[in-house]
């Protein structure tokens with residue numbers, strides 16, 4: 432396929448990018464003109480949407496989990512609401528194939544987490560799209576990276592996919608004449624390497640394949656962000672998080688930016704089959720954040736950092752006393768701490784969960800760098816809980832606890848400034864969380880005569896600025912998504928706060 436062909440794909444409603452190719456990245460996108468932060472780069476309709484792999488039983492049209500009902504035509508999972516809707520996705524796509532082949536859906540024991548038969552649905556939808564839009568397949572999907580060689584090396588998974596998907600579609604679903612095993616395995620790989628996770632308006636996860644936007648290169652400090660819109664047929668919009676120059680590579684994060692390098696590398700290696708060599712991964716201090724640094728056990732002031740951060744078995748060395756430890760030892764410590772955090776995270780949202788998170792954060796002071804990603808994840812839990820859990824509701828928080836919530840937000844924002852610069856969704860969430868204690872502290876400070884009227888106004892204006900930025904970031908989210916709803920809440924808070932500040936009057940100064 433010629434690279435320039437792809438830029439003319441009819442599924443692109445907006446395109447300010449071009450396709451380039453390199454030995455390291457394969458194909459990737461660049462900005463084809465200077466782009467301001469927040470501006471739209473690409474807008475694309477998906478080629479296919481469907482259930483995620485290794486999932487539970489769900490409705491094949493609305494993705495509601497744990498449905499008991501079955502399609503009245505083929506017997507596969509479909510909620511009664513969708514069954515009564517003649518234009519549901521399942522009916523339009525695989526239902527006829529399953530009916531014709533009399534492919535029976537086998538029930539699994541209640542509570543089963545993996546219903547292997549459902550793994551064939553998304554690949555089947557892509558195969559049906561191939562038949563319906565052969566040009567699009569040829570130009571856009573067939574060239575997508577699918578890492579066949581590396582996937583074959585993971586023999587157990589390769590075998591399970593061959594049996595559960597390729598052989599199932601060709602056998603019981605009677606599609607052997609239409610799709611070869613090789614083709615089906617290619618589609619499975621294309622989905623694994625390139626599909627994006629999305630959420631329905633109700634928040635249920637699914638995956639979508641965007642043949643153009645899907646070729647973005649990965650970087651652990653992304654410069655683009657996506658929003659996927661269930662109310663517009665799962666259209667994707669890609670925006671610049673920061674200003675971009677013409678020709679600049681567009682970078683997206685395929686992994687969780689608030690994980691440490693070893694965790695991100697493992698995720699990329701196992702799911703996307705490459706080693707990331709971005710600036711952040713190559714720097715043991717993760718851009719001076721010390722996001723993975725451990726406290727040295729031999730001296731009081733040193734930090735242990737990996738000698739070769741992208742190597743799986745790199746030794747870790749103290750920068751102060753040169754004490755060295757093995758990657759295995761570090762892995763074990765991190766795994767033990769992570770297990771403690773997971774156990775706390777699994778507790779009900781309540782005061783115990785909050786107090787345990789604080790306890791762990793104190794305990795880890797002697798083991799981890801204060802900015803370590805495990806400490807950061809505890810801070811995020813705490814931010815969510817202060818102001819919401821029983822005994823720690825916003826009106827019950829003392830000034831000291833309000834200060835605590837604000838300082839937790841600032842610490843997370845400091846890390847986000849480096850790993851997700853510009854218009855980041857996580858930044859927006861933290862800005863919202865930060866504005867609340869700031870407003871309450873300003874008001875209580877004024878009431879207690881610790882703040883003058885002018886100072887009160889200045890602090891409220893600071894909170895207004897946080898909300899403005901929060902709305903600026905979240906305004907592009909699907910209105911019914913969790914982030915879209917928060918945007919509405921932030922807009923209301925912004926309006927009320929602006930009215931309050933205007934009502935303060937100049938006599939306060």
Ligand SMILES: C[S@@+](CC[C@H](N)C(=O)[O-])C[C@H]1O[C@@H](n2cnc3c(N)ncnc32)[C@H](O)[C@@H]1O
Pocket residue numbers: 455456457458459574575576578624625645646647648649650703704705706707708
């Ligand atoms: C979603 S695809 C991107 C499109 C792909 N380059 C293509 O030509 O179809 C992901 C794959 O691109 C390559 N890739 C993306 N970002 C990379 C990076 N930062 N370093 C190395 N390879 C990368 C890897 O092969 C990865 O599995």
